[in-house]
Amino acid sequence: MAEYFVFDIAESLLRKLASSVYEEASRAYHVYEDVQGIKDTLSIVKGVLLDAEEKREQKHGLREWLRQIQNVCLDAEDILDGFEYQNLRKQVVKASGSTRMKVGHFFSSSNSLLFRFRMAHQIKYIRHRLDKIAADGNKFGLQRIDVDHRLVQRREMTYSYVDASGVIGREKDREEIIKLLMQPLPHGDGDGDRSLCVIPIVGIGGLGKTTLAKLVFNDKRMDDFFQLKMWVCISDDFDIRQLIIKIINSASASAPIIFLAHHENINNLDIEQLQSRLRYTLSCQKYLLVLDDIWNDDRAKWIELKDFLKVGAVGSKILVTTRSSSIASMMGTVPSYILEGLSMENCLSLFVKWAFKEGEENEYPNLVEIGKEIVKKCRGVPLAVRTLGSSLFLNYDLERWKFIRDHEIWNLQQKKDDILPALKLSYDQMPSHLRHCFAYFSLFPKDFGFAGLEISSLWVALGLLGPPVGSQKLRNIARQYIDELHSRSFLEDFEDFGHIYYFKVHDLVHDLASYVAKEEHLLVNSTQNIPKQVRHLSVGETDSLSHALFFKSRSVRTILFPIVGMGVDNEALLVTWITRYKYLRILDLSDSSFETLPNSIAKLKHLRALTLENNCKIKRLPDSIRKLQNLQLLSLRGCVELETLPKGLGMLISLQHLHITTKQSILSEDEFASLCSLQSLIFEYCDNLKFLFRWAQLTSLQVLHVQSCGSLESLPLHILPKLEVLLVIRCEMLNLSWNYESQIQRLRMKFLHVENCPRQQRLPHWIEGATDTLQTLLILNCDSLKLLPEWLTRMSHLKMLHIVNCPQLLFLPSGMHRLTALEDLSIDGCPELCRKCEPQSGEYWSFISHIKRLSIGETREGHLLFRLQSRMRLKLRD
Template identity: 80%
Template sequence: MADFFVFDIAETLLEKLASYVSEEASRAYDVYEDLQGIKDTLSIVKGVLLDAEEKKEQKHGLREWLMQIQNVCFDAEDVLDGFECHNLRKQVVKASGSTGMKVGHFFSSSNSLVFRLRMARQIKHVRCRLDKIAADGNKFGLERISVDHRLVQRREMTYSHIDASGVMGRDNDREEIIKLLMQPHPHGDGDGDKSVCVIPIVGLGGMGKTTLAKLVFNDKRIDELFQLKMWVCVSDDFDIRQIIIKIINCASASTSAPSIALAHHESINNLDIEQLQSQLRHKLSGLTYLLVLDDIWNDDRAKWIELNDLIKVGAVGSKILVTTRSDSIASMVGTVPSYVLEGLSVENCLSLFVKWAFKEGEEKKYPNLVDIGKEMVKKCQGVPLAVRTLGSSLFLNFDLERWEFVRDHEIWNLNQKKDDILPALKLSYDQMPSYLRQCFAYFSLFPKDFGHIGSHFVSLWGSFGLLRSPSGSQKVENIARQYIAELHSRSFLEDFVDFGHVYYFKVHDLVHDLASYVAKEEFLVVDSRTRNIPKQVRHLSVVENDSLSHALFPKSRSVRTIYFPMFGVGLDSEALMDTWIARYKYLRVLHLSDSSFETLPNSIAKLEHLRALNLANNCKIKRLPHSICKLQNLQVLSLRGCMELQTLPKGLGMLMSLRKFYITTKQSILSEDEFARLRNLHTLSFEYCDNLKFLFKVAQVSSLEVLIVQSCGSLESLPLHILPKLESLFVKRCERLNLSFNSESPIQKLRMKLLHLEHFPRQQILPQWIEGATNTLQTLFIVNFHSLEMLPEWLTTMTHVKMLHIVNCPRLLYFPSDMNRLSALEDLDIDGCPELCRKCQPLSGEYWSSIAHIKRVSFGEKKEGKLLFQTQTWIRLGLRD
């Protein structure tokens, strides 16, 4: 059954209640006594909630009681948020200055009496409900349980490429697969049969099929066998068109410069299927290729034959490596017998467990715990994912009773069906702090194999108040990063890539299944199979365009999230938008990217609780109602890719809570005063704003930490001098921008940690203002500087730089002297710089001695070119908030 998050919800509500009870406003509105009563009752109830969650399956009626508590807490939170909305409005009126009369009329302050009466009535109703539910709970005989909120120690983040040294017990499997790839096609490759050899790897979920395929794919012998390597993750949806696009993109990334491949990737989605298959044949024709199709679920043979017919145009010797959980699918696609991946031996499982449960060598201090670990890994049935996750959950925990509790837990005794969630995963999940479990459930809103960007969850978790700082002073971005780091340290995330302020990851299919399992009472993914939206659902994710109709929504009233996570899938019905606005007045997240409606109704202002509004990539919308500026709780507003948007709405300065603002507009001049009033603005993005010559000249945007400027063809300057807190700057394809701005002397001191400069073909030297970030810069990307001839000597003074990527700078011949001074540098990638790459070759290159200390070094290798292509794509995805 689905999980509950009542304890953490109650704790959050108590914090809000404490602040409201202490405020004089509660007495002014005549609600002090009722608020105090709710707080007292909830404090008593909170003490038994953890015991209730433990016993909910054993005691009849306890699940329903927990559901009632959870619902009344949500309703109380909605009421309290009403106070926040009212207070924010009063702040806007106060800050409006000379326009006070206009703003006062805008918010109709004459309604204060009506507001007070309404709020008093709602709070009294909540108190009565809670008192009754609390009294009903006495019959269950629940005990008070304290909770431990300690965070596990976090491991160092890793890159997504496979680290062969960290994989246990798969050397023989790798050699066997490589042998199969080296063999000629047993039934083809002759003049009469052009079919491609297909080798299936089959095994249970979490067994390591993808890991094995990665080991093979990255083996240097494969580079000698095949002219072209392509990796495509198929997962649940076997969409021929999307698979073809992925194959073409992979082929382009392998054979082209990264920037060319990226531009190709951006345009290919507009091609029809006839054009796509023509491009596919062009890319593959005459080349020996290895194509990995990872995680196939499709059992429709007709679809497989259709795809196979399209891709068998390569040279003799081309191979396809398929991973799947299904024996029948493996038999359907394979041209040779399936390679059945077995579980790890007990010895290898124990080695893997020890690696994740202890720091290196620490296990020698705790032989008793290692013995218990050996008993536990036997129950994992050789599944590496289960072993790794279980070990991670016990990392730095040396309490004997805790280990014995995990070993003896009754969940191990459940009958395990083929597609069940592994007990080890559920156990590891149960050991998470409650706040982390609540955040984890939101992964269920996204499709399997979805590439996640950290900023997604800053917005999503932040919109529901889940990012709480113990000290009250931490930024939500940092809290979200800590949560994600902890999930990663517990092995719930994989393919983690860290670019500083931008980080990318995925979740394993079984982990996604677990998120769906624990979230299913309140989270729903809407597709063509969905027949109705249950009334208790609070979070909706829409993944298919043709899945929406009014008939789905007859009873639901509790929805707080509507999310369109897929590229190309959006809303085209203005009537349905009107229905949502009228029905779901407590919406917190409205994510309508890739939609195609022409107007946003004035009634959007009724969603006064809204925290995130995403209208990105709407190709039709031309204007926004000025009423959107009444959304004082709004933290995220994305207009990115709205290519027909004429102007921004008037009154943006009234969006007092706005933290992230993504803009595409035809407007030529920005209102500096409006932006200066956005005191909480953290991230600001301008993309395809072709008419903008200047962002700001005078007005200081004092809180801004992230600035993204991309494809703004008329832009002439950037105002770094009025951005005192800027930490990340991303600038790409701004043809008229003179990078030598801010050339004042002495050089302005900057706080920048990440700098990405791309496509400045006439720039011969790096701008000197970068030197102002000497004490802070950690990540530096220089891409497509075709005239760059030298790197400045001051570059070696930037001793905090950890990642340096220099790509497509063909005239760059020299490193500055003393490159060995960059002691913090961990990742150096030089690609598309032929002469410089030659001088950096291991042992023989003249620069090798000064860069040999760097952990990860790559020079023009195809696989690293592909990684860079992915890097740029992921950074672009990071803009899709």
């Protein structure tokens, strides 16, 4: 059953209604009373939403009530956004000073008189709907809860016993954990205590962390090595008193003879008596304590418990299982043991064990072959294998097996201890804002390679991010969300280069996203029925394009084409969408092949993101695009036939991200100087550009990316005072040192990527101006580079340095040991330099041996340019 994001949506709408823009506009258009009425009613409703979400399964009709609240909030946001658009239009008209534009604005559909009448009618209707729905909610007897303290349904309590003969494929993991438990670890917990070591096992739900801990706990070697063993499941709240009771009881069960003299009901003891009894129990004992299924991220609570546990003998160990890498880092005193999925061979063995009686599989070789395909969708997760295998036990119908093979796991019936409920525990534990962002992953196909900045821009366009605190940037909030999802084991194959980062979503996590988002988010194929309430749509198959044209909802906010090579080739289809879906926020037409973009695109006043990447036929854009005052992202990357940028580009005063491919040789500096919100600017395959700008001050620009601009000769760093990120890739005529060597200016640069710049024999001296800020430096395929300057070793914040395919580079600066912040050094494709950096024997080894992550002679991440192009879905030209 689909989830709703109503609390987060209501909170976002209330923030907008409380802003000065909305208050001033509502007064100016004489709808202040109605807007305040909406705000007051929504404030009351919001107070009971958390209680409603808790009780939605128990009370009949509550789910429908929540759906109605969510719909009216989203509809209200669509209507009230008209205020924001009107305000932006006024700013543009005022700044232009053009009488013609002012007259045109008066006779347009957005002039004040028409706008006032239309808004008054629509807002009154929204207020009426909200009041009625709010009144209907009174019958449910909901309580007011203002803070999200919802109790998360945990899985049932675990126990220590396991039949080892039934566990498949974890022998190596068991030996590795036992090795960690038995080896001396003199550094203790980092607080000066040498008697306590905490080893975390981390992995996604259903991966077998608890089973592995059981295998270790019941191994006979543990009985010989530890005097006392205790197993405690923590999956409910991290209550110190209850945990102490559980530990004491487990110790008593482990060694009952010791505790006969102290047999009493410890539940009646107060906390002072309990902690005394715990310390007595553990004192001078070398113990093993398993804390299974940790969800607590409150460090103060953990430290409080840990202090009680420090009385054991030297060599005592605590083994922790958790789904969260951040919790593991908080608790662990050694690096976390990251549990991987089972091999395909082991998964198949486990599947056969659950799908057949012993030996019976030999009678059904055709079913076993289908079983191999079923196992693939489990992606190494044992609980998923067990779920699908057990659903087929004693069922020999070929069509049933094919049905299981061909359908997503979220479409199959699930029992409470199956994989989807197990994964949903992690989802339920998320804060509401994170759930809303997580659901958006369902619009992309499985195994999709996400670029962090790309998904962040979409979240921003939809208003899914929380409000910035102080000077905090939205992209930093988005990165926090992604880091949190990664910490919760929802993301995999994470590659982090600082500003640029990539990841994938585990297939089973994708099933979860599809499950929770299925009523409003939809990846369309040719056979699906499209729900009338869908708001976010993604086209997943070529055959589904005509099918997607006819969906009923007129409140669609997202249309995506995420699959490489599949787009729109029909301008009439675009005209239909523009006419029908006037509340679109995101229109991604990547890989399309229409020749002209309709003038009517200007009707999409709510549009925040417009992507035309890799359209190889489009030659011009309509000048009407300048009316999209809400537009934040415009991507024209790979539009290799685009002759010129549209006139009036400078009127896009909300534009933050602009990605350009054009045949132009000269850019309008006035237009770019007017883009007061522009944060990132990408030029790619702009073959005729020799210069970007000469005098236009781009005072808000933070990211500049130039790639495959074969005629470009120089970069205007002097007009980019806030530049933090610079990527220069395959610009053969560019001399990075030109015109900047006379003086070194202080820079804010944090990320610098230089690739395929054959004229660079040394690093440009202006980089020294980023001594106090540079964090990532990537140098790739610079055939002429011969020297790294000594001033590089003064980069006090440098964390990552990658040098790849620079064959003439022979030396490292002698002061490399001074780069104390450097955590990641990779050198590859530099034969002589690699030889000098060989572990132990190389003459530079003593310079770099302190670095945490070293890769000499083998590139971990492969070619970064390939990553950039494949993840951002770009096509290379010869």
